[in-house]
Amino acid sequence: MRRSFFLASLVLSFAASAAEAPPKSYVLKAARLFDAKAGKLVTPGVVVVQDGKVTAVGAGANVPAGARVVELGDATLLPGFMDAHTHLTGEPGPDWRQDVIDDLQRTIPEQTLESLPKVRATLMAGFTTVRNLGAPDFIDVGLRNSIRRGTVVGPRIIAATVGLGSTGGHCDGGNSFRKGMLAEESTRGVANGPEALRALVRENLKFGADLIKVCATGGVLSLNSDVDSPQLTQAELDAIVDEAHARKRKVAAHAHGAEGAKRAIRAGVDSIEHGSLLDDEALDLMKKKGTWYVPTAMAFQGVRERADKGMLPEENIRKVRAVDEARKQALRKAIAKGVRIAFGTDAGVFAHGRNAGEFALMVEAGLPPVEALRAATVNAAELLGVSSTLGTLEPGKLADVVAVPGNPLQDIRKTEAVFFVMKEGVVYRNDTEAQAPSAAR
Ligand SMILES: [Zn+2]
Incomplete structure (x- = not known):
């Protein structure tokens, strides 16, 4: 008797879990859809998803039998947002001194585990793909792989691993400590001379980097590094780019x-x-060569917020105040000149999940709302080298779909209210249902 009860409950629990398995086909319906390629809204918004891919778009789309219909109402469907500049392993605490101590004391597993809420927050804000530009100890590679395997909930990550730079430069994690204070491996991204930097490119790629991040000048948040000064020679930069591009x-x-x-x-x-x-000559050169500009306006906003509360060392506060007006002018000029702009925030300088704040700042600087949306979708996909599978809602592309309430072209801040997130055909967020089937993952 006992035994058959046990068997019966096994069968029941198996049946229950089978019933909860997410469906493979969806029809997503909303009032509008953002056609990122054409740069316009289409009505109504209909996206058919099968086995993780978009199979049809538009009112006349063929609907597969058994597809789950998701009615999102007066909303706009968009391709999953992309942030071309994140730091998923970091986030400032209320006291920068404590952050320095934490950085020195936390083990790699702690840093990795503490990144999990950050990657989750990024995905839930509608960012289904990010380019992570700098993380210690290859943690970004680990996160990328675990997310890809489905053991961790987060965005698709394109990982740079540790940023490369010169001794004492912005990428030198040891530049605020006395000589001999840090073990050599903590400043692994540091080298001098073209061949030494070329070797670091090879090392980063060997251990899983998808791309290379390099610090060409000083930075706002580093100590002892002037933002205006170059930190690598032409020959050093040439070697880094040559090696990376040779490896595609x-x-x-x-x-x-x-x-x-x-x-x-x-x-x-x-x-x-x-x-x-950036001056006129630099912007003209970017335009001529097709170099992308990732303005990271949210980084400056995030740093300013902390500066206003006195939450940063004096040197950093001075630097952000000194460049804040100039960087607004640089972005305005870049927009006017038609330099290609991709969406990137520097999330990690501010709290993860606030990424979409960049849209309003881009529009404030003069980018039309439609171009701001393109910067985070079709443009970012091109910069990240994933255009063949992502960046637009078209048949054959991976089903990364987000929904925002209302019309984001009329109010760009609607992008900050993402309420539906699908990545590769799996629903991770749907606020119109009490609990999305896969939200528990
Ligand atoms: Zn950064």
Whole structure:
């Protein structure tokens, strides 16, 4: 008797879990759909999804038998957002001194585990793909792989691993400590001379990097590094880009000052990050070479918020105040000149999940709302090298779909209210249902 009860409950629990398995086909319906390629809204919004891919789009789409219909109402369907500049392993605490101590004391497993809520928050905010531009100890590679395997909930990650730079530069994690204080391995991204940097490119790729991040100038949040000064020679940047491109990998250059940025652009980097002091010559060169500009306006907002509360060292507060006006002008000029712009935030400088705040800041700087949406979809996909599978809602593409309430072209801040998130055909968020079937994953 006992035994048959046990068997029966086994069967029941098996049946229950089978019933809860997410369906493989969906029809997503909303008032509108954003056609990222054409840069316009289409009505009504209909996306058919089968086995993780988009199979049809539009009112006349063929609907497979047994597909689950998801009615999202007065909303807009968009391709999953992409953030081309994140730091998923970090987030500032209320006291920067404590952050420094934490960085020195936390084990790699702790840092990895503490990244899990951050990757989850990023996905739930509608960012289904991110390019992570700098993480210690290959944690980004681990997160990327675990997310890909489905053991961790988060966005698809394109990982740069540790950023490369010169001794004492922005990428030198040891530049705020006295000599001899840190073990050599903590400053692994640091080298001097073209061949030594070329070797670091090879090492990052060997251990799983998808692309290379390089620090071409000083930075706002590092100590002892002037934002306007170049930190690598032309020959060093040439070697880094040559090695990465030979291996079919892209290079993202952190650059504020115009001279350092120009060296990076001439070397052939794929994107300039921040670019706060870019001059006409640098912007014209970017336009000519097709170099992407990732303005990271949210980074400056995040740093300013912390500066206003006195939550940063004096040197950093001084630097953000000094470049804040110039970087707004640089972005305005870039927009006017038609430099290609991709969406990136530097999330990790501020709390993960606030990424969509960048849209409103881009629009404030003069980018039309439709171009801001394209920056985070079709443009970012091109910069990230994933255009063949992502960036638009078209048959054959991976089913990364988000929904925002209302019309984001009329109010760009609707992008900050994502309420539905699908990644590769799996629903991770649907606020119209009490609990999405796969939300418990
Ligand atoms: Zn960054």
